Amino acid sequence: MxxxxxxxxxxxxxxxxxxxxxxxxxxxxxxxxxxxxxxxxxxxxxxxxxxxxxxxxxxxxxxxxxxxxxxxxxxxxxxxxxxxxxxxxxxxxxxxxxxxxxxxxxxxxxxxxxxxxxxxxxxxxxxxxxGLGPDALAVDRERFVPDLRGHRGAIKCWLMDQARLAGIGNVYSDEILFHAGIHPKRAGNTLDEPEATRVYEAMRRVLEQAVAARAEPARLPDGYLLPSREKGGRCPRCGEALATARACGRTAWYCPRCQAPDEVSR
Missing domain, CATH: 3.20.190.10 (MutM-like, N-terminal)
Structure with missing residues (x-):
């Protein structure tokens, strides 16, 4: 999409x-x-x-x-x-x-x-x-962080909810969480403020870089998940085989080593 x-x-x-x-x-x-x-x-x-x-x-x-x-x-x-x-x-x-x-x-x-x-x-x-939420590249940290930390469900689902935040779907939610080092099924309300801030900063960085790359995976810098986000893919950082999980009806790709589960939403 x-x-x-x-x-x-x-x-x-x-x-x-x-x-x-x-x-x-x-x-x-x-x-x-x-x-x-x-x-x-x-x-x-x-x-x-x-x-x-x-x-x-x-x-x-x-x-x-x-x-x-x-x-x-x-x-x-x-x-x-x-x-x-x-x-x-x-x-x-x-x-x-x-x-x-x-x-x-x-x-x-x-x-x-x-x-x-x-x-x-x-x-x-x-x-x-x-009923669209704020644009993902226009929302400020002061709104983003408390809204995310108040969410009881999986963080991936929060990022993709267009009523909360407009613009992010299945692919870039995975990329953002990979850069933030957060498991896609981690519950938003288990994040502390530095972790939620890390997600915000990763979101800004990933979206801005993807725009600069004209949304072409081959133009993204080394270290991005998207070019490896497929069966048999490996983490571009540590080489671990990528794993998948179901979240709000979608398949999330993540690195089980770089994105430790901690507390996840069931």
Whole structure:
């Protein structure tokens, strides 16, 4: 699933290649992905208007119509992506939405049809309507640490709960906890303040580095879990075989030597 680093990469790409160019046509090939708006209405809202600004909150990308009187909303679901198109290039397979400029455009690609496309008056209004927590790269330590320490369940589940913290999913929760040296099923309320602070600092460091790497595992520095996060993988620090555990319905990957269980949530 695209997480914060992936969506921030999409945002920067759209920001660089898509702003200031009038929209000439929109094609909706997957109307089931539209939420509270019809394909014709979306087309009318965008036609002949340049995109003026982009924002991101958690895993959601927003693109403002010129005049900031409305925003296109894109959530990428389990396997979605954003692809820029050049010239008269044909849209890629599984393009649920294509926004065309005079030359080129961009496509919202969703092979599993599990994302969403919508329209909102403002990102703030959308975030409030969906009950999303603070963005993981915007939350401050003073809020993060006590909230985490008040959670009785597994820390991995807290990190992935979009109502508590927006932007982190299965992959980057594992990476964050690996860097913090915390077992994914450790209960949040068993952490002392230095440990919770360590998680916060690891989260900032991992997400910022992943954004800098354009969310490409091969571009991450040595010592990251993600390139080894698979069957037969070994810890990039100590060489121990990676282990897995189930947490809130997802598979967590961790190093049993570097991330000692201590007290875990059952």
């Amino acid at each position: 695209p997480e914060l680093p992936d969506v921030e990469t999409f945002r920067r790409t759209l920001d660089h290649h898509g702003l200031g160019r009038p929209v000439r046509r929109t094609t909706v090939s997957a109307p089931d992905l539209l939420v509270d708006i019809l394909p014709q209405s979306l087309g009318r809202l965008l036609k002949n208007h340049p995109l003026a600004e982009t924002r991101r909150h958690g895993k959601v990308l927003f693109a403002a119509r010129e005049g900031c009187d409305g925003w296109l909303v894109l959530h990428f679901g389990m396997s979605g992506s954003l692809m820029m198109l050049e010239g008269k290039a044909a849209p890629p397979e599984h393009a649920g939405l294509v926004v065309a400029f005079d030359q080129g455009g961009f496509a919202y690609v969703s092979p599993r049809r599990l994302g969403m496309i919508g329209w909102t008056q403002s990102p703030e209004a959308f975030v409030a309507s969906r």
